[in-house]
Amino acid sequence: MKPRQPDHSSTAATTYPRTSIVLHWLGALLVAGCFALGLVMTDIPGLTPTKLKYFSWHKWIGLTVLLTLLPRVLWRLLHASPAMPAGMARWQQRAAHLTHLALYALLVAVPVSGLLFSQAAGVPVVLFGVLPIPAIVAPDAQLKVLLRSLHWIFNYSLLCLVCLHLLAVIKHQFINRDGLLARMLPFLQRPPSSR
Amino acid sequence: MTRLSHLRRGALALALLPALAGAQTMLDLQKSSIVAGFKQMGVPLDGKFKQFALDMQFDPAQPAQTKVRIDVNMNSFDIGDESYNKEVRSKTWFNAAGFPKATFVSSAVRQTAPGRYLVDGQLSIKGATSQVSIPVQMSQNANVLTFDGTLPIKRLQFHIGEQEWKDTSLVADEVTLKFRLVTTGK
Numbered sequence: 001m002k003p004r005q006p007d008h009s010s011t012a013a014t015t016y017p018r019t020s021i022v023l024h025w026l027g028a029l030l031v032a033g034c035f036a037l038g039l040v041m042t043d044i045p046g047l048t049p050t051k052l053k054y055f056s057w058h059k060w061i062g063l064t065v066l067l068t069l070l071p072r073v074l075w076r077l078l079h080a081s082p083a084m085p086a087g088m089a090r091w092q093q094r095a096a097h098l099t100h101l102a103l104y105a106l107l108v109a110v111p112v113s114g115l116l117f118s119q120a121a122g123v124p125v126v127l128f129g130v131l132p133i134p135a136i137v138a139p140d141a142q143l144k145v146l147l148r149s150l151h152w153i154f155n156y157s158l159l160c161l162v163c164l165h166l167l168a169v170i171k172h173q174f175i176n177r178d179g180l181l182a183r184m185l186p187f188l189q190r191p192p193s194s195r
Numbered sequence: 196m197t198r199l200s201h202l203r204r205g206a207l208a209l210a211l212l213p214a215l216a217g218a219q220t221m222l223d224l225q226k227s228s229i230v231a232g233f234k235q236m237g238v239p240l241d242g243k244f245k246q247f248a249l250d251m252q253f254d255p256a257q258p259a260q261t262k263v264r265i266d267v268n269m270n271s272f273d274i275g276d277e278s279y280n281k282e283v284r285s286k287t288w289f290n291a292a293g294f295p296k297a298t299f300v301s302s303a304v305r306q307t308a309p310g311r312y313l314v315d316g317q318l319s320i321k322g323a324t325s326q327v328s329i330p331v332q333m334s335q336n337a338n339v340l341t342f343d344g345t346l347p348i349k350r351l352q353f354h355i356g357e358q359e360w361k362d363t364s365l366v367a368d369e370v371t372l373k374f375r376l377v378t379t380g381k
Contacts, residue, residue, distance in 0.1 A: 047282040049359050057235045122240075122275045129237025139275070 014179075016151065017079050017187045023072050024184055027065065031107070031162075034061040035155065047121060056129065059118065063127050066111035070073060085178035106158040113154050117147035218380040220340065222249040228373045229267060233350070234367040245272035249376055252339070255333075258312055261304040265376075269296040274317045294321045299329075310334065318346075319352040342376040347354070 016024070041054035084093050115133065118125050122139035126132045137143060172180035183190040227325045229244045246268035253261045269291040270285055284291040301316035307330070312328045331344040349355055356366055 047279055049362065049365050052235060053363055056238075123239075124238055126237040126239075 005144055014082050015183050015189065016082060019075065020079060020081075021184060021186070023075065027072070030061055030065050031139075031158075034065065035159070037061070038155070058087075059114070059125055060128055062111040062114050062127065063133070064117070065107060069104070069107055082183050085172065085176065085180055088176075088178070099164060099168070103158070103161055103165065104181075106154055108162065109154045110151065110158055113147055113151040117144065117151050120144040120147050212286065220249065220253055222250045223339075224376040225381065226377040228264075231272075232371040233369070233374060236365060240274065241300075242272055242274035244268065244271050245273055249378065251376075251378065253378075255335075258306040261301065261305070261314075262313075263299070263301040263316070265299045268271060269297055271297055277337055287360055288355055290321055293335075297321075299327075313342075314319060318348070321355060323353045326350060338379055340378045343380070344374055346372045346374075374380055 015021070037054050037058040041051055041058055044054070045053040049082045084096070115125055116137050119135055120140050120143040122144075124132060124135065137147075169181055172178055179189065214269055223299075224247075227245055227247075227249075230241050231244070232239065232241050233370065234240070244267050248266045250264040250266075253263075259317050269289045270284060270290065272291075274281055274283065283289055286293070297317055297318075297320040299318050301314050303315040307313050310333045312333065313333045314331055316327060316329070318325050318327045325348070327346060327348075329344050329346045334341045348370050350366070350370045351361065351363070351368050355370075360366060
């Protein structure tokens with residue numbers, strides 16, 4: 001299903017639908033939290049109750065991101081994004097689309113690689129401590145090493161793309177001054193009368 | 196009689212001794228296993244003891260005469276990661292330095308059904324003891340006898356996981372000991 005084309009008419013929406021906005025910021029919070037936990041928990045030496053809790057919470061949050069991704073992608077495909085700012089070069093528009101696509105792809109690749117990593121390491125994953133996730137891979141020392149590397153690579157790729165994403169926002173907001181950020185943060189939107 | 200024939204008689208007598216005493220069994224460590232199954236924050240994990248010894252006198256015809264003693268090397272615990280194994284051997288958990296062996300010594304055995312037994316005895320871990328009753332299932336293939344059973348225990352009863360690890364929401368109190376003892380006898 002092709003995503004609906006952006007609506008360039010003057011009555012078109014200039015912000016994302018409210019649900020998209022909520023999903024975006026919730027997702028950002030979950031991903032940031034999960035990443036932070038991942039960094040901290042792997043720095044704890046030995047085995048402590050805190051480390052155990054962090055590992056569990058990290059996996060629960062990661063799985064939540066993964067499981068909510070399908071409905072989120074469906075939503076995104078069914079609801080038109082607001083038009084890109086007028087005068088935005090075609091190549092920049094394409095770059096934006098590609099970056100967003102890559103972000104979605106990594107939001108799948110990161111938790112999947114993490115889940116498989118845990119299973120290959122012989123540690124089953126139980127969502128919120130009550131819902132066991134079926135074993136997809138069996139414990140395997142070599143697979144564990146491979147998946148650990150993949151999880152790391154995907155994570156840092158995600159970090160790079162998020163940084164690119166943020167730099168683009170800064171560029172649009174402070175260099176182009178085209179009000180792009182208001183699409184995701186509607187309270188920033190200038191009221192029409194002040195134009 | 197010559198010295199050699201004395202020796203031969205002695206050797207013969209020794210060879211007959213196990214049969215007279217009620218079949219002494221030999222453990223096949225490679226095929227046997229003792230596993231501790233537990234849950235941490237809802238996640239089921241198994242750790243196995245790689246080194247243990249069995250001293251058993253068992254005669255299927257006279258099950259009540261059975262005597263069993265199992266000695267488990269607490270330093271041989273393996274949960275799949277050496278840094279975690281080291282933690283488990285530490286004072287808060289096994290204190291393997293202070294209590295290098297866990298033992299089970301039977302006091303009474305009775306047959307409950309063909310090939311099924313109830314083994315009463317004393318379990319000692321980390322200086323604490325507990326009277327337990329273990330249901331055991333036996334299967335036989337030629338002269339190989341396999342004994343399978345599980346015993347649920349409470350880790351806190353044996354002070355396993357002290358101080359901050361007493362919290363059972365982190366590691367559950369219930370631990371299931373699963374064993375398979377493959378023996379050749381007679």
